[in-house]
Amino acid sequence: MATQSAAKVAPLADRVVVKPSEEAEQMRGGLYIPDTAKEKPQQGSVVAVGPGRFEKETRVPMDVKVGDKILYGKYSGTEVTIDGEQLLILRESDVLAVIS
Amino acid sequence: MATQSAAKVAPLADRVVVKPSEEAEQMRGGLYIPDTAKEKPQQGSVVAVGPGRFEKETRVPMDVKVGDKILYGKYSGTEVTIDGEQLLILRESDVLAVIS
Amino acid sequence: MATQSAAKVAPLADRVVVKPSEEAEQMRGGLYIPDTAKEKPQQGSVVAVGPGRFEKETRVPMDVKVGDKILYGKYSGTEVTIDGEQLLILRESDVLAVIS
Amino acid sequence: MATQSAAKVAPLADRVVVKPSEEAEQMRGGLYIPDTAKEKPQQGSVVAVGPGRFEKETRVPMDVKVGDKILYGKYSGTEVTIDGEQLLILRESDVLAVIS
Amino acid sequence: MATQSAAKVAPLADRVVVKPSEEAEQMRGGLYIPDTAKEKPQQGSVVAVGPGRFEKETRVPMDVKVGDKILYGKYSGTEVTIDGEQLLILRESDVLAVIS
Amino acid sequence: MATQSAAKVAPLADRVVVKPSEEAEQMRGGLYIPDTAKEKPQQGSVVAVGPGRFEKETRVPMDVKVGDKILYGKYSGTEVTIDGEQLLILRESDVLAVIS
Amino acid sequence: MATQSAAKVAPLADRVVVKPSEEAEQMRGGLYIPDTAKEKPQQGSVVAVGPGRFEKETRVPMDVKVGDKILYGKYSGTEVTIDGEQLLILRESDVLAVIS
Numbered sequence: 001m002a003t004q005s006a007a008k009v010a011p012l013a014d015r016v017v018v019k020p021s022e023e024a025e026q027m028r029g030g031l032y033i034p035d036t037a038k039e040k041p042q043q044g045s046v047v048a049v050g051p052g053r054f055e056k057e058t059r060v061p062m063d064v065k066v067g068d069k070i071l072y073g074k075y076s077g078t079e080v081t082i083d084g085e086q087l088l089i090l091r092e093s094d095v096l097a098v099i100s
Numbered sequence: 101m102a103t104q105s106a107a108k109v110a111p112l113a114d115r116v117v118v119k120p121s122e123e124a125e126q127m128r129g130g131l132y133i134p135d136t137a138k139e140k141p142q143q144g145s146v147v148a149v150g151p152g153r154f155e156k157e158t159r160v161p162m163d164v165k166v167g168d169k170i171l172y173g174k175y176s177g178t179e180v181t182i183d184g185e186q187l188l189i190l191r192e193s194d195v196l197a198v199i200s
Numbered sequence: 201m202a203t204q205s206a207a208k209v210a211p212l213a214d215r216v217v218v219k220p221s222e223e224a225e226q227m228r229g230g231l232y233i234p235d236t237a238k239e240k241p242q243q244g245s246v247v248a249v250g251p252g253r254f255e256k257e258t259r260v261p262m263d264v265k266v267g268d269k270i271l272y273g274k275y276s277g278t279e280v281t282i283d284g285e286q287l288l289i290l291r292e293s294d295v296l297a298v299i300s
Numbered sequence: 301m302a303t304q305s306a307a308k309v310a311p312l313a314d315r316v317v318v319k320p321s322e323e324a325e326q327m328r329g330g331l332y333i334p335d336t337a338k339e340k341p342q343q344g345s346v347v348a349v350g351p352g353r354f355e356k357e358t359r360v361p362m363d364v365k366v367g368d369k370i371l372y373g374k375y376s377g378t379e380v381t382i383d384g385e386q387l388l389i390l391r392e393s394d395v396l397a398v399i400s
Numbered sequence: 401m402a403t404q405s406a407a408k409v410a411p412l413a414d415r416v417v418v419k420p421s422e423e424a425e426q427m428r429g430g431l432y433i434p435d436t437a438k439e440k441p442q443q444g445s446v447v448a449v450g451p452g453r454f455e456k457e458t459r460v461p462m463d464v465k466v467g468d469k470i471l472y473g474k475y476s477g478t479e480v481t482i483d484g485e486q487l488l489i490l491r492e493s494d495v496l497a498v499i500s
Numbered sequence: 501m502a503t504q505s506a507a508k509v510a511p512l513a514d515r516v517v518v519k520p521s522e523e524a525e526q527m528r529g530g531l532y533i534p535d536t537a538k539e540k541p542q543q544g545s546v547v548a549v550g551p552g553r554f555e556k557e558t559r560v561p562m563d564v565k566v567g568d569k570i571l572y573g574k575y576s577g578t579e580v581t582i583d584g585e586q587l588l589i590l591r592e593s594d595v596l597a598v599i600s
Numbered sequence: 601m602a603t604q605s606a607a608k609v610a611p612l613a614d615r616v617v618v619k620p621s622e623e624a625e626q627m628r629g630g631l632y633i634p635d636t637a638k639e640k641p642q643q644g645s646v647v648a649v650g651p652g653r654f655e656k657e658t659r660v661p662m663d664v665k666v667g668d669k670i671l672y673g674k675y676s677g678t679e680v681t682i683d684g685e686q687l688l689i690l691r692e693s694d695v696l697a698v699i700s
Contacts, residue, residue: 011197060454089196096489097411111297154260189296211397254360289396311597354560389596460654496689497611511697554660589696
C-alpha cells in the first residue's frame with residue numbers, strides 16, 4: 001500500500017519520501033532505554049527518491065534508493081498524508097544510515 | 101480563474117507562484133491526525149515559475165513547471181492578493197514534492 | 201515626480217529604489233484578509249536599479265528594470281526621503297515578482 | 301576640514317570613511333515622518349575609500365569614490381574621532397546609494 | 401557482538417558508527433576530574449564508516465576506518481539501537497582523534 | 501619595550517598583534533563624546549603580523565604591517581600578557597583603518 | 601611524560617593536541633589583571649598535530665608543529681584525559697599565536 005501512494009509523490013532535489021516502519025517503533029519500545037540528552041532515531045523504508053540537488057550544473061547523485069530501510073532522527077522532515085497514508089519527506093542529509 | 105491573475109505575476113529567480121488548493125484542505129481535514137511537533141504541509145498548483153536563480157553566470161534550471169500539483173510547508177512563502185485572488189509566492193527550495 | 205528625485209539616487213550593487221504605490225494599499229485594504237502568520241506584501245514601481253552585485257569578477261545582471269511594478273515583503277528594505285519624496289531601497293533578492 | 305583628517309585615515313579592504321552631513325540631518329528633521337519599524341538612513345560624503353576586499357587573488361573594485369554623497373543605514377559602521385573630527389567607518393556593503 | 405549488528409548499518413556520507421567503549425567510562429571514572437565549563441569526551445571503537453561526503457563530483461576520503469579507537473565529544477551524534485545493541489552515529493567532523 | 505615581547509609572539513593566519521596606544525586613550529578622553537549606540541574604537545600600533553590566511557592553496561596577503569598605527573573596535577580580539585606587557589591579538593578583518 | 605601519552609593520540613583534520621603549561625598559569629597569576637569583557641588566553645605546548653583539513657582534494661598545510669608553545673583562548677577545545685594526563689584538543693583556527 002505504501003508503493004501505491006508513494007508512486008504519486010515525486011520529491012524534489014535531494015529529498016526522499018519515507019514510510020515510517022511500525023515494527024521499529026515496537027522493537028525500540030522493547031529495547032531502547034531513552035536518553036533525554038539525545039534525539040531518538042526512527043526507522044522507515046524509502047518509497048520515493050528525488051533526482052539529487054543541483055550543484056555547479058550537475059546533480060549530486062543520491063546514496064539512498066527506493067526500498068532501502070533507513071535510520072533518521074525523530075524530528076527530521078515533514079509529515080504528509082497522501083490518500084490517507086502517512087509519509088515523511090526528508091532531505092537525504094537527514095538520513096543517518098541504511099540498514100540491511 | 102487562477103490562470104487569469106497568475107498571468108500577471110512573473111516571479112523572480114527561483115520563486116514559484118502557487119494557487120493553494122481548497123480540496124487539499126478538506127481531504128486533510130478528514131484524514132490528517134495533527135502532530136504538533138511537525139509543520140503541517142499544504143497542497144497547491146503552480147501558476148507561474150521564475151527563470152531560476154543565477155549561479156556562476158548561468159541559471160539553475162527549475163524542476164517545477166506551471167500546472168504541477170505541489171506539496172509545501174505550511175509557513176513557507178508570502179501570500180499575495182492579485183485582483184482579489186489569493187496566491188502564494190514560494191522559493192523552489194520550499195517545494196517538498198510534486199504530486200501526480 | 202518619482203522620476204525627478206529618483207534620478208538623483210544611484211543604488212549600489214543589487215539594490216533597487218522603489219516608489220511604493222498608494223493604489224496597492226487601497227486595493228489590498230478592500231480585498232486582503234490579513235493572516236498574522238504571514239508577512240504582508242506590498243507593491244511599488246522601480247525608479248532606479250543598481251548595476252548588479254559583483255561575483256567572481258563579473259556582475260550578476262539585474263532582472264528588474266526601471267518602470268517595473270513589483271511585489272515585495274512589508275518589512276524589506278530601508279525607507280529614504282529624497283526632496284520630500286518617500287522611497288524604499290531594497291536588495292533585488294527582496295523583490296518577489298514583477299506584475300504586468 | 302574633513303579632507304584634512306581624512307587624509308590621515310586609510311580604511312582597509314572594502315571600508316569607506318564618511319563625514320556625516322549635518323544638512324541631511326536638518327533636511328530630514330523637516331520632511332521625514334519616522335516609521336519605527338524601519339531603520340532611519342543617513343547621508344554623508346565619502347572622505348576615504350579602501351582598496352577593495354580580496355577575493356580569489358584579485359581585489360573587488362569599489363563602486364564608491366572620494367567625494368560621493370552617500371546614503372547609509374543609521375546603525376551601520378563605527379564612529380571614529382580623528383583630530384577632533386567625527387567620522388564614520390562603513391563597509392561598502394552598508395552603503396545603500398550614491399546621491400547626485 | 402559489535403561487529404554482528406554493525407554489519408547491518410551502512411552510514412551515509414561522512415558518518416561513522418561507533419560502539420562506545422565501557423572501559424573508557426571506567427578509566428575516566430577513576431582519572432577524570434570533571435570541568436563543567438568543558439564538554440566531556442568519550443571513547444569508542446568504529447564499527448562502520450560511510451563512503452565520505454560528496455564535494456564537487458568526488459568524495460572526500462575518510463580518515464577514520466573500522467576498528468579505530470576514537471575520541472568524541474559527549475553530546476555528539478545520535479544513539480541508535482540495532483538488535484539490542486547501543487551504537488552511536490557521528491559525523492567524522494565530530495571525531496576528535498584516533499587513539500593507538 | 502613593545503618590540504621586545506612582540507618579537508616573541510608569531511600570530512597565526514590573518515592575525516595581528518597590537519600594542520594598544522595609551523595616548524589614544526587620553527586623546528579620546530578629551531575629544532570623544534561617547535555614543536552608546538556605537539562601539540567605541542581604539543588605537544594601537546602593530547607589533548607582529550601573521551602570514552595571512554590560507555585560501556585555495558595560496559595565502560591572502562596582509563594589508564597591515566609592523567609599525568602601522570591602526571584603529572579597531574573596542575571588543576575585538578583577545579588580550580594576552582607576554583613578559584608583563586599587555587598586547588591584543590586581532591584578526592586583520594577587525595582592523596578598521598591605518599592612520600598616518 | 602606529555603610525549604608518552606601524546607604519542608597515542610592522533611588528532612584528525614586541522615586539530616592539535618596541547619599539553620597546557622602550568623608555568624603559564626602561574627606567570628599569569630602574577631602579572632595578569634583580569635578584564636571580564638575579554639576571554640582569558642592560555643599557553644601550552646603542542647604534543648600532536650593533525651594532517652590538516654581537506655579542501656578541494658588537497659590538505660591545507662598546518663602552521664603549528666609538535667613542540668610549539670602556543671597561545672589559545674580559555675574556552676577553546678575539548679579536554680581529554682589519556683593515561684591520567686590532561687590534554688586539550690583544539691582546532692588550529694583556535695590557536696592565536698606561537699611563542700618563541
